[in-house]
Amino acid sequence: MRLVILCIVLLFVSACAKQQEETSKGTTVSKFEYANIVMDIPSEWQEMTTLHVLEFVNSKNNLRILGHSFGRVADVEKLRETYFVKLKKRFTSIVDKEKVKQTSLCDGKITLFSISGTLLKRPYAKSKSFNKFYNYAVLSAIVTTSAETLNFWIDGPAAEVQKEQSNFVKFLNSYREVTAKKNLHLSASDKDELVEAAAKGITTSIEVAGNENVGDRFDFGPFTLAVPDAWLEIKPQKEMRVAEFSLKDNTEYTVIAFNFGKMDFNAEEIVSKNIQRWRSQFTKLEEEKPITLQKNNIALLYFRGTFFKKKDMFAEEGEEIENFCILNVVIPSEKGPFYFRLEAPKDVIDKQLPNMVSFLNSYQAKATQQAGSSGEVDFGEFALSIPGSWEKIPPTSNMRKAELRLRDNPQHTVVVFHFGKDQFSGLTERKKENFARWEKQFDKVDAKKEIELTAPNSALLYLEGTFFVKPFPQAEGKKEPGYVVLNALIDTANGPYFFRLAAPKKIADANLEDFKLFLNSYHKHGETHNHGGHNQGDDDIDDSDDDSLMEDNDAFSEFQNNGREQSDEREQSDERETHSSGQSQNVNVDGHVMVIPGSWEQVPPKSSMRKAQFRLRKYPEYNIPVFNFGTDQFSSFDERVAQNVRRWEGQFQKVDKKEMIKLKKDNAALLYLSGTFVVKASPMAQSGEPTAGYAAVNGLIDTDKGPYFFRLVAPKKILDAELDNFKKFLESFK
Structure with a gap:
């Protein structure tokens, strides 16, 4: 008997091992590669085309995982401290201060911050106001590499983020650095540097300057450009430059390229922010013009005049050079804008301008493959x-x-x-x-x-x-x-x-x-x-x-519908889920319990945008729709109410009476309006019929899912009879 059991156990272990081996063989892990790091992408994450360093979406919960670069950071520890302070300030309230965590991963190369509560978030990039997101959580990681410092981020409903945390941590823990591979273009005299570079194993090929590199495309990361025959790629003479090209017939002049990391500006904004600086480099500017290119996303500007040439970027002193020109270029990319610049006398620039244009027109984004x-x-x-x-x-x-x-x-x-x-x-x-x-x-x-x-x-x-x-x-x-x-x-x-x-x-x-x-x-x-x-x-x-x-x-x-629903609903009453009882009833409104009076009945929403819909039993052509459009851009309840009050008033041609009715709820508002209301035949109608003797009650209840809106529009006599019911209906919201 013992022998039989032992055989069964051995067979089971063998089968499990074989299955695990087959599974491991058949599983391909997608990798995120950036600069000199590689990380394993969780299978649930879908990679998106992005302007960030990375962007993934979990197809199951629609959570977005974003990443951007801080560039090279001298004092990473100070960055972590400052960042954590700013992150906590983004929360107006924190659910559990004990759960505000700072965790070290990968031998201290990664710091993971986690926090949950009420998050302030901009509705769009340049907004000066913030939305409040209740019961939200943030996972944010500072990743320090030998090349630069990165930030990876997830935010969303706390429950969803908590479920996603294991994927996020696995992603971070898969971090590893790889040997940076790059081509060095060095002069023949740089023997020592050649030997040192080769010894470190950081090159796949070393080309001695003098090779013309005719027709070669230079890889800038997010895009490539074809180097003109008249230019020669050389080793950048300063660390800040990402590339440099010498003019073959005037080697003292070079085309230089810079990239300072991600910026939330487009090409036109970058030009507008830099144009005064470019102009100020001339003591007398005689000519300025943009050059037309085939690529709409690239800006090329030509400047000519008396140029004040400094010995270096930070020098106060310099010399004036007359009839001098500069070509300034901006190319936006997912890694931030790339700047190109050529400074030279007018005769040199005029000769090189066609080369610069062909260089820029050869632009090819990596995504075009x-x-x-x-x-x-x-x-x-x-x-x-x-x-x-x-x-x-x-x-x-x-x-x-x-x-x-x-x-x-x-x-x-x-x-x-x-x-x-x-x-x-x-x-x-x-x-x-x-x-x-x-x-x-x-x-x-x-x-x-x-x-x-x-x-x-x-x-x-x-x-x-x-x-x-x-x-x-x-x-x-x-x-x-x-x-x-x-x-x-x-x-x-x-x-x-x-x-x-x-x-x-x-x-x-x-x-x-x-x-x-x-x-x-x-x-x-x-x-x-x-x-x-x-x-x-x-x-x-x-x-x-x-x-x-x-x-x-x-x-x-639909949300701004000023008109009443048409009486053709009566003909469809057999399809409605009506309540036969004339007594008040509990109803479910998008997961919230509310009590409707006996004079109302619940019906299926006429539009998919309505969370619920009710109608008056005695006057079934008049409805009470309920809307929720999620969180909005307003930073406070008072601001939200004020904005909507103005909108509701605007639906009347003339307001005879306006009253804010007090409710037994701190997060709720109720506005009563009567006068000449513009009744529209449909929500999308451009015009309506001004109708005197109408009234409207608009209710708003703030929640962590954003505000819920309630409304009833009807002749004043009908609405006034239902006003107390409407008030109690809102106060019953749980």
Whole structure:
């Protein structure tokens, strides 16, 4: 018997070992490689095209893992201390101070900070205000390498971040440094340095200066450039320079390249911040002009005049040189802007200008190696093929059906909305209403044209002019000339799908063909569509994150619905989940318990944007919808209330009475308004009928999931009879 048991145990152990061996053989671990480090990427993480050092998304919980570089840091310990202090200040309250941790990993090369509570976070990069994110957590790591110091970051709901912590720690613990491989281009006289470099094993090839390197592309990391025949790559003469090229026929002059790490500015902003400094280097500036290039994301400026040449960067003294020129270049990249500069007399610059232009026009982003289609977006009723120059990302708002990011301008996205069926009968009527609405989103329209599509029941409108760019949907908007908005719709049996790209004209025009191809790739399930191969474009960083947070007005038109629901709901009463009892009842509102009075009944929400919907039993054409759009941009409850009060008042042509009604809840507000209300036939209607004798009650309850909005609009007599019920309804919120 013992022998049998022993055999079974041995067989079991052998099977487990074999299975483990087969599993280990068949498992390929993706690696994150940056500079001289390598780390293992968890299988749940999906790598994204990014302007950061790294960006991953966990497809299961949509948490983003971001990384950026601090560059070379002299005092890392001081950086850690300062960083931790600033990190804690981002929290207005901390859930458990004992859980504020600072953990050392990888023999002290990595410091992991963890903290949870109420986090202050900007809604977009340049916002001066912060959103409050309740019950949020942050995992942040400072990673010190021999080359530079990196920061990796995760934030999100505390429960989700806690689950992700094991993946994050495994990722950090997989850190290892590898031998830096690079080519050194040294002069023949640098024998000692050649020997030393070879002895350290840091070179794969050593080229003695004198090789012309004709037609070679120089790898700058995020992109490559073809070196002109008239230039010769040399060893950078100063440590700060990332590359240097000597002019073969004037070796005393060199093209130098710099990169100081990540900056949250686009090329135009970088030029505007540096242009005064560049001008100030001339005691007399006689000529200044930008040079046109094939690549929209690169800036090249030509300066000529009397130049004040210093002995070195920090010297006070120098000499004036007349008829001297400078070519200044800015190329944005995921590692921050690269600067190129050539200083020389006018005759030298004039001769080298064509070489500089060809050098810059040869720009090739690493991402351009990918081409063709990037998969497809499945909407259920139909699918669309994604152009190779776009990539699908998790929607940044729960109101978006899908979102696609432009690879070469990742701060701009194509957003897709679907709100179900509307009141319009046919494509012609729907186009007329939406075209008029889209046009009104411009302060001034300079060009307008409808572009023909091959997709069934579709329309595309191209608008150019001065556009109201909004950092968030309820903002007043900033007038931006030179903007283009591509608005499209595809009509289906379940209502129209809306597609939108808003961007500066140069970027929108560059993506127009892809936008058309995307829509024209319409196909049903089981069909195939040849999208065609389109290379990704060139890395261009434009206008931070502002446009990525700009929602289509469609998304909030339901939220801003001033009108009552139509009485055709009566005909659908057999489909409603009505409550037959006339007594008050407990109901579930998006996970919260509330009590509705006997005079109300719960019905299925008419729109997917509504978390719940109720109607008056006696007057079923009047509804109480409930909305929640997640956290917003306001930093305080009072600011949120003030902003919404102004919006609610604006829905009346004339206000006869306005009253803030006191509630037995600290985080709630209730506004009563009566007067001449503008009743609209539909949320997206551009105009409405001013109707006297109307009233509206708007309620707001603040939560860790963002504010919940409640509203009832009806003739004053009907609403006043329900006012006390509405108040008790809000106070019952748990």
